[in-house]
Amino acid sequence: MALTGVLRPGFAQLRVLDMEKSIEHYTKRMGLYEVTTGNDGRVYLKCGDEFDHHSLVLRKCDQAGIDMFAFKVASDADLDAFEARIVAYGFPVDHVPAGEQPGLGRRIGWTIASGHRIELYAHADLSDPKPMIHNPDVWDMEPHGMAARRMDHCLLYGPHIEKNLDFFTKVLDFKCAERVDMPDGLLAIWLTCSTKAHDIAFVNYPEPAKLHHVAFELKDWHAVGHAGDIITRYNISVDIGPTRHGITRGETIYFFDPSGNRDEVFAGGYTYYPDHPTRTWDETQVGKGIFYYERKMNEAFLSVVS
Amino acid sequence: MTYKITVEGAGEATCYEDERALVAMERAQGFGRLRGLPRKLPVGCRRGGCGICRVLVLEGDYRSDPMSRSCVSAEDEARGLVLACAIYPLSDLTVRLETPRLNKPGSMPAAQTSGE
Ligand code: FES
Numbered sequence: 298m299a300l301t302g303v304l305r306p307g308f309a310q311l312r313v314l315d316m317e318k319s320i321e322h323y324t325k326r327m328g329l330y331e332v333t334t335g336n337d338g339r340v341y342l343k344c345g346d347e348f349d350h351h352s353l354v355l356r357k358c359d360q361a362g363i364d365m366f367a368f369k370v371a372s373d374a375d376l377d378a379f380e381a382r383i384v385a386y387g388f389p390v391d392h393v394p395a396g397e398q399p400g401l402g403r404r405i406g407w408t409i410a411s412g413h414r415i416e417l418y419a420h421a422d423l424s425d426p427k428p429m430i431h432n433p434d435v436w437d438m439e440p441h442g443m444a445a446r447r448m449d450h451c452l453l454y455g456p457h458i459e460k461n462l463d464f465f466t467k468v469l470d471f472k473c474a475e476r477v478d479m480p481d482g483l484l485a486i487w488l489t490c491s492t493k494a495h496d497i498a499f500v501n502y503p504e505p506a507k508l509h510h511v512a513f514e515l516k517d518w519h520a521v522g523h524a525g526d527i528i529t530r531y532n533i534s535v536d537i538g539p540t541r542h543g544i545t546r547g548e549t550i551y552f553f554d555p556s557g558n559r560d561e562v563f564a565g566g567y568t569y570y571p572d573h574p575t576r577t578w579d580e581t582q583v584g585k586g587i588f589y590y591e592r593k594m595n596e597a598f599l600s601v602v603s
Numbered sequence: 604m605t606y607k608i609t610v611e612g613a614g615e616a617t618c619y620e621d622e623r624a625l626v627a628m629e630r631a632q633g634f635g636r637l638r639g640l641p642r643k644l645p646v647g648c649r650r651g652g653c654g655i656c657r658v659l660v661l662e663g664d665y666r667s668d669p670m671s672r673s674c675v676s677a678e679d680e681a682r683g684l685v686l687a688c689a690i691y692p693l694s695d696l697t698v699r700l701e702t703p704r705l706n707k708p709g710s711m712p713a714a715q716t717s718g719e
């Protein structure tokens with residue numbers, strides 16, 4: 298089957314306490330590129346292996362966290378079709394005009410049961426650097442820092458994630474690749490709209506609209522090790538890793554940006570196809586699912602969010 | 604130059620000039636100098652964003668980095684309820700560990716689209 302409807306994560310908009318330090322972190326250390334600064338001061342960044350205009354937006358604010366997570370859909374007609382389905386499901390949808398973020402077409406947005414704002418859009422201009430398309434080299438601009446290739450997914454914390462599961466699968470045509478069920482209910486879900494093991498994930502948490510991490514994909518396990526060297530060399534606050542997730546199988550490091558938002562860089566992960574069954578974890582093995590080598594969660598996994 | 608951070612009921616940490624109080628406390632616990640703590644010191648982002656490291660400063664001077672307002676209000680900060688990872692001692696300090704508060708629902712910043 299071809300990918301239709303929701304194609305992939307498009308951008309995350311993060312709130313940062315110090316813009317200058319944040320730009321340095323995401324560009325010099327993680328290897329993203331600054332595309333432009335908007336009139337309102339928001340800064341737009343991208344990875345070198347992405348075609349579209351930007352995949353990360355930084356907004357200066359006195360509170361850390363995530364403003365929204367947006368997905369790109371295949372066509373403008375999809376926006377209307379999804380809007381009708383979202384409204385029919387019961388969530389009011391609002392409209393963000395083209396150009397509200399430089400390089401992007403019109404967007405639709407709404408709030409899901411966990412309190413997070415999700416958006417869809419169909420059009421993005423191209424920006425540099427981007428992959429070459431005629432007699433292409435492996436990269437146009439030489440990768441630097443952690444050499445993040447793309448903004449890949451996010452993990453969000455909030456209440457009612459069983460409602461998020463229902464919504465994403467019924468209305469946005471996502472699939473649930475993995476889930477964790479505790480004796481007292483659903484703890485976590487990994488949802489995909491593609492052949493990746495996840496494009497967005499949720500953990501049940503009493504407080505709405507929280508961010509656990511935004512993740513950027515690296516080339517391989519060696520690149521994850523190199524990212525670990527950068528984290529120590531530049532005294533970036535590390536959470537855990539390098540290690541591996543049992544869930545999705547990704548090789549990973551969790552660390553924090555200068556505002557305390559958690560970032561992940563990772564490599565690997567299995568291929569998911571929409572006919573695959575959901576993989577499930579229970580209370581006895583969930584530690585191995587989260588951190589495969591440690592075989593237990595660290596204290597921060599369930600309690601530290603922004 | 605070093606400063607002494609007394610963690611009420613737990614022990615003492617040595618904090619170097621321009622070092623985050625939390626980092627000194629983490630090191631002190633690693634060296635077994637905060638034996639009075641019943642559990643592992645709460646440590647999260649170390650960058651003023653998650654709120655897990657809230658302390659009440661009972662005595663002493665410090666300077667601070669920006670702290671996320673979802674963890675510490677302006678009033679909190681004025682009375683010394685701060686994030687240990689976002690303060691740098693300017694004298695010896697005495698602190699009391701405080702449990703993080705959960706945001707009340709609806710207290711997230713609005714207007715996701717406007718810059719500051
Ligand atoms: S450890 Fe996150 S605010 Fe201090």
Ligand SMILES: [Fe+2]
Nearest residue numbers: 452510512561
């Ligand atoms: Fe992740």
